[in-house]
Amino acid sequence: MLLKYFYDKPLAQAAYMIGCQATGEAIVIDPARDVTPYLKAADEEGLRITQVTETHIHADFVSGSRELAFQTGATLYLSDMGTADWKYQFVDDGTVLLHDGDTWQLGNIKITAIHTPGHTPEHIVFQITDTAAANEPMGIFTGDLLFVGSLGRPDLLEEAAGVKGTKIPGARQQFYNIQRLKAMPDYLQIWPGHGAGSACGKGLGAIPSSTLGYEKRFNPSFHIPDEDDFVNWLLDEQPEPPFYFARMKYVNKVGPTLLKDLPVPVQLNRTELDEWLQSDALVIDSRPSEVFAEGHLPNAINIPAASNNFNTYVGWLVDFSKSVVLIAADWEADRLVRQLRAVGVDNIVGIASTDLANGPQVIPQITAQELAQRQRDTTVIDVRWWSEYEEAHLRNAIHIPLGYVLRNLDSLPRDRQLIVHCQAGVRSVIAASILQKYGFEYVTNLVGGIEAWQKAGLPIERGTPEAAKV
Structure with a gap:
């Protein structure tokens, strides 16, 4: 068995690839929209990506499950749990719909889906057993159920997507999930869906993995015996979810647009850039803040490319119905386009060089x-x-x-x-x-x-x- 870890630092998001070296097959869990890293890793390891899955309908980034399945021909495995309002709407005849306790094989590796509602109604985790080496599970891909030092927040449906009356029942479901985890073996490895900085929980640790035994000892969610106290603790002091989270829940439910179908940004000259600046488009000047302040074009908004929160700042400010123009250095324009698309900013109509960015307006x-x-x-x-x-x-x-x-x-x-x-x-x-x-x-x-x-x-x-x- 082979395990690969992929981490998107700006989104604090983790994806995983499991490979069965005996059969040359691989599955990717919780892929991001830019699927290039998974394709490259599979090629380097001599594996074929034959399966793609995810733990839930994500709120903080555009899922790459549909994209990766399209590019590789892999089979999609998606949760069929939860309420009718939160079921995937882009499934086809080849999609395998998962229910609590379902198992399937990736070569010699057995994968078991466990329904763990709370963070979202359809949330599932994946228990992994390497049957070539053992007859008991090795670990769990916990998605947004359990993090290192923390627990997935249950209030995003209500706070971000506006589904009233869901956060308290979700918190109670998380309490039940903790009781289930307490009964599982301490030796199980924990591979979470997020790390420090994610808005999908509070106080997440920066360590990429843990063990269930360690979390039982030191994760505060395991040490609140009263259910009402647990609910109050879990809902208190959660980070504010960016506005784009509501959009992501919808996009990932109905199915993200395939990358091949997105508009290709054109390179803009000064006249074209000026025209966009006079429109209702969002023009993002990605130069450093101190450079922008010294002189910029009127109507441009500064979001520095070097910021680890570039995606999040855009997600707070963007109107998804409007066109977006990016002013960026040539060497980082492609990366910034990928970062924008990672949070669902698909209508990127043009890119202008930072050579055109200097203007008469200053910030004193x-x-x-x-x-x-x-x-x-x-x-x-x-x-x-x-x-x-x-x-x-x-x-x-x-x-x-x-x-x-x-x-x-x-x-x-x-x-x-x-x-x-x-x-x-x-x-x-x-x-x-x-x-x-x-x-x-x-x-x-x-x-x-x-x-x-x-x-x-x-x-x-x-x-x-x-x-x-x-």
Whole structure:
């Protein structure tokens, strides 16, 4: 048996390939939309991808299951569990629909599907037995059921997809899943679907795998015996799901568009770029924030290519009904297109070189010391997340997390100087570029964010934010 691990750091998402070397077959579990890494790995190992599966209908990225099955001719194995509203709608006669306890073979490897609703109604995990070496299972691909040090959140259907009344029943199902896991052998290896940074749970560990015995000892979800206490704990302090999660649930349910059917972005000249800037398209300037601030084209929004959160920032801000234009360095344009498509941004109509990106608009900068002298004459906007604001914030700062800026433009004064800040200076430039695009003339960025403010020894406040949220 062969096991390959694939990790998408910006999405904190893990996929796996299992190979039976005796028969030359392979299965890929939870593939991402860009299937090139799996095809390359299979070729290097002399394997044929004959099966593709996934643990559930994903919310945080476009699934590659349909794409990989199309490109390889592999058989799709998909959950048929859960409610009618959350069953796959792109299955065909060759798709194998899975139910609790179903088993099948990949050469000498036995795979068992176990229904584990809670994170989503249709969620399943896969128990793996290498029958050539043992008659008991080796481990479990847990998807978004169990993570290293954490547990899959049960509230995404309600919080992201708007399906009311699902998070508390989902949390109770997760409690039941924990009881089932407690009864399983400690030696089982755990291969989760996400790592640290994912919004599919809270407090995920950065270690790529674990054992069930270790999780039983140190994962807090195994140490809350009362069901109601468990539900309250699991639902408390979950990270805010980006707006694009709702779109991903729908796309992955009905079936993502195959890559061959997507529009091919054209290379834009300056005249064409200017035309898109005057339209309702989202024009993303991916240069570093400090470079963008020094001079950019009006109506462009800055989302730096180097940010590990590039996908997430786009997912917060994109309108999927609008065209998208990317301003990017030639050497990283292809990667950024893949990252955009990974979160369902398919209508990428054009790419412009960063050689065309310089423009007359600037984002003025202010230091912490300068702001301290002028704070009474300005409106400070804090675009960090809730936990960051609660830990430390400037007095009288308006708290609008970055993802909510577009939804709260009408609440901001247009006749006052707006000082935008985040933790260190990247998100604030993104926010400032949004404000400029929508006609705010008096926008300034706090250099170094609240980190610079605190390093200067300037006063902060702590407490629960009254954040704008629409």
